[in-house]
Amino acid sequence: MNNTADRSMALTGEPPKALNLQQKLATLFGMTGMGILVLALMNINFENRALWLTLSLLAISGGIVWFSYAAYANTQPGIKNDGVMFKSISSRGFWGWIAGIALTGFYIVLYFYPQYLGLTKEGDNTGLIALFDPLSKLLSGNPASQWFVYGTLYTVAILAFGIKFLYKYRHNAYERLRTISVMFFQTAFAFLIPELMARLNGEGFSLPYYDLKNIWPLNYYNFERYRVNSFIDAGDIGLALLIFGILSIFVITPILTYKYGKRWYCSWVCGCGGLAETAGDSFRQLSDKSLFAWRVERWVVHSVVVFVTLMTTAVIYSYLGNDTSKYWLTKTTFLIGVATFLTAIFAWVMIYKREQLKKDATYGAIGYFVIIIALIGIHFFSGDGNVFLFKSEALRKTYSFLIGSIFSGVIGTGFYPIFGNRVWCRFGCPMAAILGFQQRLFSKFRITTNGGQCISCGNCSTYCEMGIDVRAYAQKGQNIVRSSCVGCGICSAVCPRGVLKLENGPAKGRINSQDVLLGNDVDLMQLVNENK
Amino acid sequence: MEKIVIIGNGIAGVTAARHIRKLSDKEITIISAETDYFFSRTALMYVYMGHMKFEHTQPYENWFWKKNRINLIKGYVEKVNPKEQLLQLQNGQEIPYDQLILATGSKPNKFGWPGQDLKGVQGLVSKQDLDALEANAPNNKVCKRAVVVGGGLIGIELCEMLRSREIPVTFIVRESSFWNGVLPNGESQLINEHIKEHHIDLRLGMNLGEIHGDENGKVEAITIKETGEVIDCQMVGLTAGVTPNINFLKDSGIELGKGIKVNRFLETNFPNIFAIGDCAEQHEAIGNRRPIEAVWYTGRMMGETVAQTICGNKTKYNPGHWFNSAKFLDVEYQTYGWVFSERNKKEYEKHFHWRHPEEKVCITMAYHADTGKFLGLNTFGIRMRHEVFDRWLTEECSADYVLEHLKDANFDPEFYKAYENLIVAKYNTDTGSHIQTKKKSWKRILSLGA
Ligand SMILES: Cc1cc2nc3c(=O)[nH]c(=O)nc-3n(C[C@H](O)[C@H](O)[C@H](O)COP(=O)(O)OP(=O)(O)OC[C@H]3O[C@@H](n4cnc5c(N)ncnc54)[C@H](O)[C@@H]3O)c2cc1C
Ligand code: SF4
Ligand code: SF4
Secondary structure (H helix, E strand, O other), rough: OOOOOOOOOOOOOOOOOOOOHHHHHHHHHHHHHHHHHHHHHHOOOOOOOHHHHHHHHHHHHHHHHHHHHHHHHOOOOOOOOOOOOOOOOOOOOHHHHHHHHHHHHHHHHHHOHHHHHHHOOOOOHHHHHHHHHHHHHHHHOOOOOHHHHHHHHHHHHHHHHHHHHHHHHHOOHHHHHHHHHHHHHHHHHHHHHHHHHHHHOOOOEEEOOOOOOOOOOOOOOOOHHHHHHHHHHHHHHHHHHHHHHHHHHHHHHHHHHHHHHHHHHOOOOHHHHHHHHOOOOOHHHOOOOHHHHHHHHHHHHHHHHHHHHHHHHHHHHHHOOOOOOOOOOHHHHHHHHHHHHHHHHHHHHHHHHHHHHHHHHHHHHHHHHHHHHHHHHHHHHHHOOOOOOHHHHHHHHHHHHHHHHHHHHHHOOOOOHHHHHOOHHHHHHHHHHHHHHHHHOOOOEEEEEOOOOOOOHHHHHHOOOOOOHHHHOOOOOOOOOOOOOOOOOOOHHHOOOEEEEEEOOOOOOOOOOOOOOEEEOOOHHHHHHHHH | OOOEEOOOHHHHHHHHHHHHHHHHHOOEEEOOOOOOOOOHHHHHHHHHHOOOHHHOOOOOOOOOOOOOEEEEEEEEEEEEOOOOOOOEOOOEEEEEEEEEOOOOEEEEEOOOOOHHHOOOOOOOOOOHHHHHHHOOOOOOOOOOOEEOOOOOOOHHHHHHHHOOOOOOEEEEEEOOOOOOOOOOOHHHHHHHHHHHHHOOEEEOOEEEEEEEEEOOEEEEEEEEEOOEEEEOEEEEEEEEEEEEOOOOHHOOOEOOOOEEOOOOEEEOOOOOEEEOOHHEEEOOOOOOOOOOOHHHHHHHHHHHHHHHOOOOOOOOOOOOOEEEEEEEEHHHHHHHOOOOOOOOOOEEEEEEEOOOOOOOOEEEEEEOOOEEEEEEEEEEEOOOOHHHHOOOOOOEEEEEHHHHHHEEEEEEEEOOOOHHHHHHHHHHHHOOOOOOOOOOHHHHOOOOOO
């Protein structure tokens, strides 16, 4: 008898939801690591901090990696979304809310009440922060701060969940490579290099903390007075860093975005993107796909761009001088420079790219005029960089509080399990908006739709973390050229019919639009698609 | 204003409605008994597997219909009266029309098996079937084993679904190898192996004999016809093909065969009644196609076409080159042009087959034995570019040309392993040719200039 029945299958549980025994043990193991941190937080004093910290971080990462192994080891390579909509953590169930509340709470304490973590102004750290002192001293020579604790945990999360992601997508070379890339950039550029750079600081030489892959306006503070001063004071190296900061936004970024789309940054380099793609991967399906959400997104994110541009301009303006003989860059030259630059971009878009913008043109125009009027306002109303009635310093503080802390941290990451993993990237990140603007108008990147192959199943839209309704384009045979697409490639990975391909190609044929799809009568296709 | 009524809110009916709206201001009404809104039938499996919620299978947001002035009525049409141009719904409501489009889709085949109407026996076509499955096989405690009968695309999907909840599955397939009425042997063999890798108890060359029920009329076992083996099970999936949904048209005077008979303009024997999608049957098959084509793309293309006719631009249904795709568990399949199985192969059709030594990747290319003309390609585990293959088919390129330029057609994600050189090397050995693969060229892919 031809019987290959697998009678040894475990017959317990409701598998799309339930964890297997190994996963439960792995969770427990990881939780002991967390437990050590919690004990430290409650001021339990560990004798040998270095040892306990090592144990804790190893247990956390080990738990996550073990969990992933238990989840994927006995499976065929392929898409692993079974049960996503049934599990309470990934479908806004009980555990989703608990995780959301816990994360949000952590961010609030981190940003606003670091003393509860053990930060001490005078004297030695206590509590959780003290536990991280040995590691911090090893790297930079200084005691830890709340940011060091955060940076370490952040890096551990990207590395451990990165390994999970690598395992989950082991059949997909694109996903693997880009994950290795974010793991590398986080560990080297965001974590190790700045700490080691701090070692160079000493008598008469001091560089500001600089994560080299962080580009304005993501590091909105980069051109503040104290930083610019300390760059300049640090001589050639400092100057080189300052110039690098300027080049990265005005030269490096446009070139790379032109060639590869904004994904080179958002999905391959950026730390916020890195966390979203690794630790946040289980939540990508929670993003809102409605047209309404898209409308909100465009208003909010572009307002942030306007805000950050004005704020930065006002801040720089406030510390520049009036005397041309002292320094060529004066308040007036600077303002005129900014205005000219923005006008040139605006004119270029309106003249050459109007066609592609259509309705969005109004948004662009509104944003542009708000900025220009505000610039004129700065010129006439202030000596101190006031934007109308607001002092530049007040603007900076507001920005840093609302956008830098609340939006990017508390809402952006704390709400992963509720709104999805890219809320910040989608609604708040000015860097993403600027890159997106370039991607939309001036880039070789697109997601090609494969002729008539789409069956409208909706996997792509469901798993698009940016809330793009990918299917709406795919089922029309239209390429996806959206400013918000971060090029994570998941839509292409989950598509069961091989419809989507992220690629860089010639500008011609990048934007296409079809009413009758490939596969139907050629004459009908021509008739309908050309008579539009 | 002219009243257009469409029965059926599947891909065929909805595409027709959308295009009629684009072209005209006619009054459009869609009647359907299954769901309030259009959803993608092809995605039913993902709901049970927990990849998506049912809402995610709906391609348009709910405001879409009102905004585009497409009236939706939920109801079952019991009778069509072509003389008076009137429909009668189950609830007694009568609906007049000027032009009627029948897009009623299909239902699962039942071949008169003893016990086929027992509780726990079901097909997988409708939203109701999905709900039934959730009741019949919620987990492996309620459903200790399921039996799926019929080795086609829906059958293997149903197996995959059940396995996602770790329900043991016996898969009864009449053919000697999976889907080998359609697939050439090498490919069919690859899928056989893959099915077993997924711990599915595959029974090739077997038929369902009988379904047994318990005292409550619920299924408890089946018998295999050939061996007499009895297999205990709590759910039986009948996936041996589908048949058009036309029972309610029996006495309407509309000409019926297996489906609703239509001419090339998709007209029935009444000039103001059309049929499209799964339920339409061509008087004569078009090219190598079958008279009834129960696939997604056909429904969509017929919808695109019939809208033209209804809006005054009388248009023949004249589909382009055949293409299709599916996914067998973890292996994606695409086809362009015609590649027939050994069973249905034309006498002039020659095959070239390549399979990767370890991975579940293979292709079969069909070409003309005498002229060397490229006829079609099946791929497993490699994605191909539709546009490029469509052009090669139109330009009647040779098999040699296709292989030489195969890199142009690759549609796998970036950084994937490329197989073109391995494929061509095998072709050269098999046929004694000396082909070399050319580098990918955007110019050729997008036909930019010469
Ligand atoms: C599980 C599954 C997977 C599939 N996967 C693929 C695939 O991967 N690729 C592919 O190409 N094809 C696939 N198909 C086939 C494809 O889904 C169908 O060909 C397509 O949906 C048919 O569309 P349609 O508009 O003709 O009919 P349907 O989508 O069936 O719509 C007909 C509608 O009309 C309603 N109706 C019927 N009679 C009446 C009446 N008297 N009164 C009121 N309403 C009525 C029905 O309830 C139904 O809602 C799949 C099918 C199934 C079931
Ligand atoms: S996942 Fe693929 S087939 Fe499904 S809707 Fe998206 S593009 Fe179409
Ligand atoms: S469209 Fe695709 S690649 Fe772009 S963000 Fe969405 S899922 Fe990622």
